[in-house]
Amino acid sequence: MHRSADAMNAVAPRTRDARTHGGLHDAELSALQLAPADVLDFSVSCNPYGPHPEVLRAIRDADATRYPDPHALPARRALGQALELDGARIALGNGACDLLWTLARQLVRPGERVVIAEPAFCEFRTAAERAGARIVCVRAEPDADFALDLPAALAVARASRARVLYLCTPSTPAGAALPARDLVTAAREHPALTFVVDQSFLALSERFSDAQVELPDGVIAVRSLTKEHAIPGVRVGYLLAAASQVRELDAHRPAWPVSAHAQAAVIATCRTGPFVAESRARLLEDRRRLAARLRELGLDPVPSTTCYLLARVGRAAELRARLLARHGILVRDCSSFGLPEHIRVGARPLADCERLLAALRQELES
Ligand SMILES: Cc1ncc(COP(=O)(O)O)c(C=O)c1O
Secondary structure: OOOOHHHHHOEOOOOOOOOOOOOOOHHHHHHOOOOHHHOEEOOOOOOOOOOOHHHHHHHHHOOOOOOOOOOOHHHHHHHHHHHOOOHHHEEEEOOHHHHHHHHHHHHOOOOOEEEEEEOOOOHHHHHHHHOOOEEEEEEOOHHHOOOOOHHHHHHHHHHHOOOEEEEEOOOOOOOOOOOHHHHHHHHHHOOOOEEEEEOOOHHHOOOHHHHHOOOOOOEEEEEEHHHHOOOOOOOOEEEEOOHHHHHHHHHHOOOOOOOHHHHHHHHHHOOOOOHHHHHHHHHHHHHHHHHHHHHHOOOOOOOOOOOEEEEEOOOHHHHHHHHHHHHOEEOEEHHHHOOOOEEEEEOOOHHHHHHHHHHHHHHHHO
């Protein structure tokens, strides 16, 4: 990460497409005359072994004819039991993304500095900008395999008198991660700083046991059910924070923020036993195999703790377009992360990876 005063004070410029995300877009598919089912999607890194049938059944059976519980109490209780936490410390949202926006509305005052450890998922930064924050970026370096440098981020936060620090661990697009214990120590040493920690990929990462680490009040952990349960269409995520913070959060969002289907999904995910752990084991093995095969192609994927790999390929946007148009394969072009020569690919079962590798071999050689 940059440590210089210049870098600290720069309100980092953003490219116009900074809010690009992975996933399928109807306009692009229509132009290529592709249906969603024609596309093998490596761009979003959801669990390819899900969803669990119980979760799908619960979503299908949810009652759309009544308002859902406005405080999502049964779902928070179930999740609290599963996480061995008081449900009052849990807020559910319309995806982790919704919670990041709500937090920005709650935490950020116009003109204040917010430190963002980049490259990272872009939504908290976008929301903080809309709330009037002055963004101060610290960027992980390719030469250091995009390792998250917490001491550098804290130094920037102190120097810029920021009250909020956002970081993604595991990070996206690189998959670097910080031990949760380091965050606990940092939060104790910086009581005036609120740490918004995006752990959306934690459950599918080698650091999954960090989910058990008790976090102090200054740390808000944001998690997604989209990834490990493969339900991006449902839109459901949660955060863990002090109970007072959770109560205050509701003042910054509309009533009924979590649909009946999302609440039913949460309750059902708590009954899926070893499903996430088994998926993680398979996916981390898929990732190891994919990394080895990418190296055989002459690529050099960045070491990752989680279920996706970042690799430098040259012109990423062009490669993405060719893979989609010619092979029906979607990868994440990382230009929006300021990495126009990198793509990110999610781990998938062997047969899917063989298709990706064959397409990549063809396109990289042409
Ligand atoms: C790091 C990170 N956080 C949050 C999200 C959004 O998750 P959700 O689908 O729960 O809004 C994503 C989605 O790609 C992500 O990569």
